[in-house]
Amino acid sequence: MSTAAIDDSKISPTPDAVRKEVVETVKRFVEREVVPTASDFEHRDEYPHAMVATMKELGLFGATIPTRWGGLGLDTLTYAMVVEELCVGWMSLSGILNTHLLLAYIIRNFGSEEQKDQFLPGMAKGELRGALCLSEAHAGSDVQGIKTVGKRDGDDYVINGAKMWVTNARQGNLYALVVKTDPQADPPHRGMSLFIAPKGDGVNVSRDIGKLGYKGVETCEVSFEDYRVPSANLLGGEEGRGMQHVLNGLEVGRINIAARAVGVARAAFERAIRYSQERQTFGKPICEHQAVQLKLADMATKIEAARLMTHRAAKQKDRGERCDLEAGMAKLFASETCAEVTLEAMRVHGGYGFSKEFPVERFYRDAPLMLIGEGTNEIQRTIIARQLVKKYPA
Numbered sequence: 001m002s003t004a005a006i007d008d009s010k011i012s013p014t015p016d017a018v019r020k021e022v023v024e025t026v027k028r029f030v031e032r033e034v035v036p037t038a039s040d041f042e043h044r045d046e047y048p049h050a051m052v053a054t055m056k057e058l059g060l061f062g063a064t065i066p067t068r069w070g071g072l073g074l075d076t077l078t079y080a081m082v083v084e085e086l087c088v089g090w091m092s093l094s095g096i097l098n099t100h101l102l103l104a105y106i107i108r109n110f111g112s113e114e115q116k117d118q119f120l121p122g123m124a125k126g127e128l129r130g131a132l133c134l135s136e137a138h139a140g141s142d143v144q145g146i147k148t149v150g151k152r153d154g155d156d157y158v159i160n161g162a163k164m165w166v167t168n169a170r171q172g173n174l175y176a177l178v179v180k181t182d183p184q185a186d187p188p189h190r191g192m193s194l195f196i197a198p199k200g201d202g203v204n205v206s207r208d209i210g211k212l213g214y215k216g217v218e219t220c221e222v223s224f225e226d227y228r229v230p231s232a233n234l235l236g237g238e239e240g241r242g243m244q245h246v247l248n249g250l251e252v253g254r255i256n257i258a259a260r261a262v263g264v265a266r267a268a269f270e271r272a273i274r275y276s277q278e279r280q281t282f283g284k285p286i287c288e289h290q291a292v293q294l295k296l297a298d299m300a301t302k303i304e305a306a307r308l309m310t311h312r313a314a315k316q317k318d319r320g321e322r323c324d325l326e327a328g329m330a331k332l333f334a335s336e337t338c339a340e341v342t343l344e345a346m347r348v349h350g351g352y353g354f355s356k357e358f359p360v361e362r363f364y365r366d367a368p369l370m371l372i373g374e375g376t377n378e379i380q381r382t383i384i385a386r387q388l389v390k391k392y393p394a
């Protein structure tokens, strides 16, 4: 194919050689800059500015933004592999990218040409940094229950309400802000709209939420008081499509979560198998005790299955197909696997697994987020079941 035929506003399949090079580069970065200090940063709950600067240099803030707007133009499969590598080092690094690239994805797919030209180049450089303002204190799974409202006033919308659990709220400066533009709409999603909302007057990042894991990256409460956003920032220029836009973006978010889970589980497994060869009890390395061998075999097998499911969903997305079912199944299986594997890795380490001197305690604390984020696994199961009933009509 001649280069003239390549549409640089779209994502084409990433050639194998490029994919390999990108993944190897990220792997080297993780080994050199992340693994040696991640636990220290995590224990201090400190934002990893230097690591983020390297991620910017590597172009990761533009990983899935097409080259026309200065991004790397990587396909979803390559992105999933990058996320896995980052999470082998520290899961929080992928959280810094996730909602940023989710917003970029939504703008690329549903934004007007003006919106793409205005926001995507800055996002690709990491100068504009995205965050998702969807959940509220009383509404996480039940997103149609949100109460934040946007009212048209001349050329602006005026937004009032409060969002909860906004990851990247402080470091981010461009929010995907989901509000009700018609609170009376029935069904409620028809009254929901998404704004590309730059941080400004009327936006208050009020509180950082203390967390079990996923430290270093901030997750905050954000309130909006008479915050004015230009009507030109209504995604796609049409009210009532916000829920559809965000659900589509969450498919990519779920692939991200599945890939994260594979990365954290792999890190835990790799530590466990190494430890099992070094630690001796009853005159032999513990990897020669059958009870430990059974754990290692189950851990590795489940991680392999989770990775295959994640890659399958990513490939389907790359073919331009909806992948609710596959992304949901991958997210469900990979996150449950991660929770199981990190606990087993801790057991293989015995008492040392419970100490802060070994990173398995960090993997164990990070794992539960994947059971909850981007739709809890209970909700995943209901989505999966609905899709299955459609797939197998009576």
Ligand SMILES: Cc1cc2nc3c(=O)[nH]c(=O)nc-3n(C[C@H](O)[C@H](O)[C@H](O)COP(=O)(O)OP(=O)(O)OC[C@H]3O[C@@H](n4cnc5c(N)ncnc54)[C@H](O)[C@@H]3O)c2cc1C
Pocket (backbone or CB within 6 Å): 099, 131, 132, 133, 134, 135, 137, 138, 139, 140, 141, 142, 164, 165, 166, 167, 168, 211, 214, 219, 369, 372, 373, 374, 375, 376, 377, 378, 379, 382
């Ligand atoms: C660390 C962290 C970071 C986050 N980052 C962001 C972010 O950047 N932006 C953002 O918008 N949100 C973010 N979230 C919010 C996250 O998406 C929600 O926490 C999640 O969707 C669950 O919502 P909830 O906490 O309100 O739980 P609820 O919806 O109240 O659920 C409580 C329990 O009830 C179950 N449940 C609820 N409804 C059903 C049902 N119909 N059937 C079966 N079971 C059900 C759930 O599975 C869960 O077990 C983050 C959350 C965390 C913990």
